[in-house]
Amino acid sequence: xxxxxxxxxxxxxxxxxxxxxxxxxxxxxxxxxxxxxxxxxxxxxxxxxxxxxxxxxxxxxxxxxxxxxxxxxxxxxxxxxxxxxxxxxxxxxxxxxxxxxxxxxxxxxxxxxxxxxxxxxxxxxxxxxxxxxxxxxxxxxxxxxxxxxxxxxxxxxxxxxxxx
Amino acid sequence: xxxxxxxxxxxxxxxxxxxxxxxxxxxxxxxxxxxxxxxxxxxxxxxxxxxxxxxxxxxxxxxxxxxxxxxxxxxxxxxxxxxxxxxxxx
Numbered sequence: 001x002x003x004x005x006x007x008x009x010x011x012x013x014x015x016x017x018x019x020x021x022x023x024x025x026x027x028x029x030x031x032x033x034x035x036x037x038x039x040x041x042x043x044x045x046x047x048x049x050x051x052x053x054x055x056x057x058x059x060x061x062x063x064x065x066x067x068x069x070x071x072x073x074x075x076x077x078x079x080x081x082x083x084x085x086x087x088x089x090x091x092x093x094x095x096x097x098x099x100x101x102x103x104x105x106x107x108x109x110x111x112x113x114x115x116x117x118x119x120x121x122x123x124x125x126x127x128x129x130x131x132x133x134x135x136x137x138x139x140x141x142x143x144x145x146x147x148x149x150x151x152x153x154x155x156x157x158x159x160x161x162x163x164x
Numbered sequence: 165x166x167x168x169x170x171x172x173x174x175x176x177x178x179x180x181x182x183x184x185x186x187x188x189x190x191x192x193x194x195x196x197x198x199x200x201x202x203x204x205x206x207x208x209x210x211x212x213x214x215x216x217x218x219x220x221x222x223x224x225x226x227x228x229x230x231x232x233x234x235x236x237x238x239x240x241x242x243x244x245x246x247x248x249x250x251x252x253x254x
Contacts, residue, residue: 090205090214159204 018153025064025150029142032057033135040131065142068149094152102147109143177215179236181206183244184228199223 013021035057038050120127128136185195185206192210196203199220208214216224216236225232241247 088201088205089217089220090208091202093214 015154015156015158018156021064021067022150022153024060025068025142025146028057028061028064029139032061033139036135037131061142065146068146068153094156095148098148098151098155101151105147106144175215176212177236177238178212178240179209180241180244181224181235182210184230184235185210188228195227198227 032054035050035054039047039054042050117127119125181195185192192203192206196206199206201220205214209216221232221236224235228235
């Protein structure tokens with residue numbers, strides 16, 4: 001079996017490593033939002049510390065996002081040595097299922113979020129201001145672009161060592 | 165025959181790919197390369213965890229040179245030795 005790895009080591013990554021990538025992606029987004037809020041409110045040395053942490057969170061987020069995008073789009077599935085292996089019908093079926101599940105999750109988020117915003121506006125409850133709008137939009141882009149890859153990375157079992 | 169196999173809504177498709185493959189001395193990787201699929205897909209097919217499309221079923225049939233119904237069935241297969249050499253019921 002061909003077990004050479006990609007630049008990201010994604011093709012041979014075990015499921016725990018792939019799950020770590022998914023957790024790293026969303027955890028770095030949340031911590032990035034927290035650090036960004038800290039940058040706005042702090043001054044002096046604390047400001048530079050928050051900027052450094054924000055940069056680190058951004059780097060982790062970019063690395064995880066690239067890794068997941070590589071897993072799904074460029075190099076095929078874990079254990080598969082072929083590049084652009086989209087002709088494989090099982091992998092295509094798994095991808096389709098991931099996109100269907102992503103649509104269900106995203107439509108639920110959009111529906112629930114819209115309903116909450118509508119009710120909050122009607123009853124004068126808390127609404128996100130300009131400071132929250134940017135992280136929300138960035139989060140929406142992140143979820144839209146990474147959710148199918150994340151689902152596959154999370155659920156796809158490890159490549160079995162049974163090529164023979 | 166099991167109840168599952170009699171149920172028309174039951175989607176399990178049984179196959180003889182492992183037997184045919186080992187008869188010809190092929191590895192999963194060899195068969196996967198011949199059919200242009202991942203060797204994992206061959207594993208999923210053999211274990212009955214993934215049902216192939218008609219196209220892939222016909223490609224397997226052409227590759228092994230036997231009819232599709234000799235490779236795939238909705239009912240569990242008898243062992244080949246029983247089908248060929250059974251003396252019961254004669």
